[in-house]
Amino acid sequence: MKRKPLYQLVMNSILERIESGEWKPGTRLPTEIAFCKEFSASRMTINRALRELSSQGLIYRVQGAGTFVSNQMPQSAELLDIHNIATEIEQRGHRHTSTVHLLQEEKADNFVATSLGLEPGASVFHSVVVHREENWCIQLEDRYVNPEVGPDYLLQDFTKITPNKYLMRLGPIEQTEHIVEAMMPDERIQELLKISEKEPCLLLHRRTWTHSKVATRAWLYHPGSRYRLGTQFSAKK
Amino acid sequence: MKRKPLYQLVMNSILERIESGEWKPGTRLPTEIAFCKEFSASRMTINRALRELSSQGLIYRVQGAGTFVSNQMPQSAELLDIHNIATEIEQRGHRHTSTVHLLQEEKADNFVATSLGLEPGASVFHSVVVHREENWCIQLEDRYVNPEVGPDYLLQDFTKITPNKYLMRLGPIEQTEHIVEAMMPDERIQELLKISEKEPCLLLHRRTWTHSKVATRAWLYHPGSRYRLGTQFSAKK
DNA sequence: ATTTATTATTTGTCTATACAAATTAATTGA
DNA sequence: TCAATTAATTTGTATAGACAAATAATAAAT
Incomplete structure (x- = not known):
């Protein structure tokens, strides 16, 4: 089994917490800096993970305000x-x-x-x-x-x-x-x-x-x- | 009019050359390094532009081999x-x-x-x-x-x-x-x-x-x- | 000639840093 | 008190550099 890249591990980890209900729709997620510490990763890596989740519609991001869980589960x-x-x-x-x-x-x-x-x-x-x-x-x-x-x-x-x-x-x-x-x-x-x-x-x-x-x-x-x-x-x- | 970020300008530029027929399906695109010189941009910026085009299905990328124009136009x-x-x-x-x-x-x-x-x-x-x-x-x-x-x-x-x-x-x-x-x-x-x-x-x-x-x-x-x-x-x- | 090993090329990921832009919070001024 | 300004926070973009991983081209060996 090939090891997944770090940004995908971050994506999965966040995904799980949303799907488990720990982070409900509307909730504000931790900041990128906070995720950096949690995963011992650089901000660019966290940014990519969040950006891809955002492009999937699971979360949305507002510059200056933060990252939030989308209301509706994404309809892929x-x-x-x-x-x-x-x-x-x-x-x-x-x-x-x-x-x-x-x-x-x-x-x-x-x-x-x-x-x-x-x-x-x-x-x-x-x-x-x-x-x-x-x-x-x-x-x-x-x-x-x-x-x-x-x-x-x-x-x-x-x-x-x-x-x-x-x-x-x-x-x-x-x-x-x-x-x-x-x-x-x-x-x-x-x-x-x-x-x-x-x-x-x-x-x-x-x-x-x-x-x-x-x-x-x-x-x-x-x-x-x-x-x-x-x-x-x-x-x- | 707000100025678009560089990676989007790169995307548009590549998009145009594909749609104009200059780069036909199957064609191999220039390498990331070549685009870096053309746009005076860093490799990360070029990489992002190509990655997003790839996620849209317009091009596909093979590690070690290069970047190619997809056969079928993307069906957004x-x-x-x-x-x-x-x-x-x-x-x-x-x-x-x-x-x-x-x-x-x-x-x-x-x-x-x-x-x-x-x-x-x-x-x-x-x-x-x-x-x-x-x-x-x-x-x-x-x-x-x-x-x-x-x-x-x-x-x-x-x-x-x-x-x-x-x-x-x-x-x-x-x-x-x-x-x-x-x-x-x-x-x-x-x-x-x-x-x-x-x-x-x-x-x-x-x-x-x-x-x-x-x-x-x-x-x-x-x-x-x-x-x-x-x-x-x-x-x- | 064919297979194998090596080397070069190219994309994939990651870091650390920097500044810009948008939002929110705090401060100031009238 | 209210409005305007300033500051702090947070995301967006961009750079330069580094190493890993996959592929392709080359060289070597049989």
Whole structure:
């Protein structure tokens, strides 16, 4: 294991104290000089650590006044883009349940293979899971996984861990691609989501890259009447 | 006008040479030492400029090897979130046209007023514009503008400048909110977008903040069969 | 010719110091 | 008492120098 540079150690240390609640939003942090003494570091090093945390939105700095913990936890584009349906539901204070409708190894057809960056006919893992919020079907997740990235995908117990959470553990997500469209669902989707034939669906195409390979290709169907996809973005500074 | 710090001048100078095409993707940039001489700056200052450009994804750096121009232009979250329909269409090499269906001052009802942070009954500007790509209706833009932020909104010629572009000129967009949903359009929308009654729409709610106030509240309707909303995100490093 | 070892180059991090700029606190003056 | 001025504090930028770490180029050895 490579030793991390000092400014990153400082960042982590500050991060932990904010996340633990020791330093709550609005709190004024110690001055740079104080951190210098705590970490036996120069002011430039502390300054860099604080500057990078600031650019991430976790803290904000006012010249002459000090450094403060931001009110809103930063909505990193990463977390925002790869938001987890289970976490989202739980944060609303609702109960999340899911049903696995399919979980198997398949030969990839042309479309799936190319979108995963594999040869047509290669083995891929395929899962179909319905997520419910208080017994309302809220998402149909149709996912293909690259076996090179997630070799033990089929062994997971998706009643306990969501496919999303599993993917997060494979490694850092280096890139994501999202495409959103409105569409009329076919019969299969209508049945699985238990919606009428008149109801449109929000379809989110998602691809993620891990270890420089396409890790997963998912189609996420949401009932139009029950689901909205929201994002919020604050410009830096 | 305040003088910009040196590292930002260096950033801009490098940025210009990349955008002008002088330094194409893949090109190796001069070394830090070379930049030091060019700008009569210390290595730390040059390092910071390059590091920030790198964190923006415009260039990438390899220890021991050098600094290189990234292949893909960076997709800043800001530009990504506030993407301009006209620019988007033109980048596809297509012709963009638009028709203004409504442009007037109104008394805000309860809903519009609260979403703009105004008192009910306050004056607001209201515009309805249809955007077409090669004569295909691709977006119905139903927008309310806060007069405090954009007092001369009604005087604009929206056949020449899109509402979006106008808003960008009012000042930096500090925050954005997006909500996406799939819905069945009512008759008014069907007529304006010239779509059948069976076709679902992608509805994008967008609010933007400028000068700490809600500047605009827009509903953007897209025909489901003709439009997909895409985003791509690359993690830093 | 190919592999290995060495050297040079280039970026990454870190220190110590200095002054500028913005904010806050203290002091002064009327 | 209130306002204006001054001083102290804190962050922002910048410099010069140093060593570490990764890569690329060169030289040496087989």
